[in-house]
Amino acid sequence: MTHNIYLYILVMAGVTYLIRMLPLALSKKEITNVYIRSFLYYVPYACLAAMTFPAILHATESICSAAVGLATAVIAAYRGKSLLTVALIACAAVFIAERILALI
Amino acid sequence: MKNNDYRNGLRDGTAVALGYFAVSFAFGMEASASGLNILQAGLISLTNVTSAGQFSGLAILSAGGTYLEMALTQLIINLRYCLMSFSLAQKLNRRTPHWHRYLMAYSVTDEIFALDAGLDHPLSPAYHYGITSAAVPGWVLGTLAGAVSGNLLPGFVMSALGVAIYGMFLAIIIPPAKQNRTLLLVVLSAMGLSFLFSALPVLNSVSSGFVIIITTVLTAGIAAWLKPVREGTAAADTNSEEDT
Numbered sequence: 007m008t009h010n011i012y013l014y015i016l017v018m019a020g021v022t023y024l025i026r027m028l029p030l031a032l033s034k035k036e037i038t039n040v041y042i043r044s045f046l047y048y049v050p051y052a053c054l055a056a057m058t059f060p061a062i063l064h065a066t067e068s069i070c071s072a073a074v075g076l077a078t079a080v081i082a083a084y085r086g087k088s089l090l091t092v093a094l095i096a097c098a099a100v101f102i103a104e105r106i107l108a109l110i
Numbered sequence: 111m112k113n114n115d116y117r118n119g120l121r122d123g124t125a126v127a128l129g130y131f132a133v134s135f136a137f138g139m140e141a142s143a144s145g146l147n148i149l150q151a152g153l154i155s156l157t158n159v160t161s162a163g164q165f166s167g168l169a170i171l172s173a174g175g176t177y178l179e180m181a182l183t184q185l186i187i188n189l190r191y192c193l194m195s196f197s198l199a200q201k202l203n204r205r206t207p208h209w210h211r212y213l214m215a216y217s218v219t220d221e222i223f224a225l226d227a228g229l230d231h232p233l234s235p236a237y238h239y240g241i242t243s244a245a246v247p248g249w250v251l252g253t254l255a256g257a258v259s260g261n262l263l264p265g266f267v268m269s270a271l272g273v274a275i276y277g278m279f280l281a282i283i284i285p286p287a288k289q290n291r292t293l294l295l296v297v298l299s300a301m302g303l304s305f306l307f308s309a310l311p312v313l314n315s316v317s318s319g320f321v322i323i324i325t326t327v328l329t330a331g332i333a334a335w336l337k338p339v340r341e342g343t344a345a346a347d348t349n350s351e352e353d354t
Contacts, residue, residue, distance in 0.1 A: 009174060011150055017177050018167045019157035021184040022191070027215035029195035031208060044334035046193035048296050050220070051287065052329035053187055054279040055300035056322050057162060060308050065272035067265070075273040082277075083284035089221075089277075090129045096277035101270040 066100050074103035112236045119225075119240015126221045126241060127248025129278075133161055134249045136274045138256020139263075140165065144172035148257040155253035159217055159246060163188045165275060166322055175317060186323040194223040201226065201233040210235040217242040220282065292337045300329040 059076075066072040078099035082092045134155055141151035146168075158164050163184050170180050195218050202211070214235055222241050226233050260268070287294040307313045307321040316324070 009171075009177070011146070011171065013177065014167070014171045014180055015150070015154055015157060017180045018154065018163065018184050021181050022158050022160060022163055022188050023215065025185065025188050026191045026195050026218040027212060029192050030199050030202075030211040030215045030218075033196050033199045040338045040340075041334050043193070044337070044339040045330050046190060047339045048293075048330035048333045049186075049193075049326060050190040051283050051293050051296045052300040052333070053190070053322060053326040054162060054283050055297040056304040056325035056329070057166065057187075058276045058279045058283075059301035060305045062273060062276040065276060067269040071269070072273065075270075075277070076280075079273065079277040079280045080284065083281040084288060086285050087281065088129070089281045090132055092281035093132055093274040093277035096273045096280075097270045100273050101266065104266060104269060 067104060068107065070107060071100045071103040075100040112234070115234040115236035116240040116243075119237040119242075120244050121240075122225050123222075123241035123244030126225070126245040129221070130245055130248040131252035131255075133275055133278055134252030135256035136271055137161065137164055137168070138253040138258075139260035139268060139271065140256075141168055141253070142257040142260040143268075144168055146171075146257070148254060151257040152250055152254045155250045156246070159219055159249055160188060160191075161275065161278070170317070173317060179317065179320065183320075183323060186326055190220075191218050191223075194218050194220075194227075198223065198226055198233060201229070202235075203232055206235065214238050217246060219245075221245070292333060296329055296333045299332075300325050303329060 062076050063069050063072045066075060075096045079092050079096035082095045087095070137155065138148075138151050141154065142148070146154075154164055154167070158167070166183050166187055167180060170183060195215060198214070198218065199211070217238070222238070222245060225241055226238055229237070263271075283293075283297050287297045303325045304321055307316055307325070
């Protein structure tokens with residue numbers, strides 16, 4: 007069975023909108039359950055970390071250049087550079103690493 | 111007054127738009143590499159306005175995953191917006207009409223939320239719309255540009271841009287993890303767990319969408335159980351990011 011791309015998009019957009027809309031529309035009072043608050047607080051970090059590693063290792067032509075990009079991004083992010091800066095520095099590092107690897 | 115709020119939003123949103131352009135450019139390229147046409151890629155960005163959710167959605171879509179898998183992945187990955195919307199609901203005037211709430215919900219993203227939350231006065235819908243008017247065009251145009259040029263750009267450029275989105279994710283998670291030991295452990299455990307899923311024989315047959323769901327729920331669930339966040343800490347953290 008083949009899936010319809012527009013149905014996929016509808017599901018994506020619908021779920022995402024409902025998550026954003028329901029709390030805004032329904033909540034007139036604050037969530038007080040500490041466990042739920044804590045869970046929601048940790049979710050973005052766990053989620054972004056899980057999506058980044060190990061997927062980043064397969065994002066470029068070779069694992070070596072990807073590892074260079076990863077290390078560079080970690081250092082730049084650790085130094086508090088902005089999102090855009092970290093992204094661009096990581097790209098530049100991959101580009102340079104691949105040029106050097108090509109020479110070896 | 112309303113006009114001023116809108117204009118301030120536009121101004122603050124311009125920086126967001128520039129950052130969005132670069133990231134959504136990568137999304138557009140990936141979408142066109144997955145076989146989507148330009149309009150489909152643009153439609154996803156226009157209707158979703160979320161980087162992590164769109165990238166994972168794309169992975170499920172190109173792997174031919176089920177609609178249920180798609181819905182669950184979006185639910186888990188975008189669950190953080192739930193907390194943000196709760197927080198914004200607190201910041202709005204109680205009497206803000208419902209139609210504003212329905213409209214504002216469209217563009218609750220990490221970056222737009224950060225700007226909204228950074229205000230030291232109640233949130234006016236006009237300010238939120240101002241940011242949205244700058245940021246969403248940046249997001250959609252970046253996607254279209256990426257989808258158009260994805261096939262034209264030489265391989266080495268595509269390869270280098272492949273890490274852009276991950277660089278952005280790292281820039282979001284590392285600075286707070288530097289300050290907070292529990293967050294650092296959450297980040298490292300989630301990376302370790304998703305690595306196990308990719309490396310171990312049986313586990314690596316689990317689709318990438320579910321790996322993200324399982325890893326996120328387990329890591330965030332255990333962290334919340336062992337290290338519950340005290341009242342107000344999460345809000346204080348998001349505020350401090352904007353104190354410049």
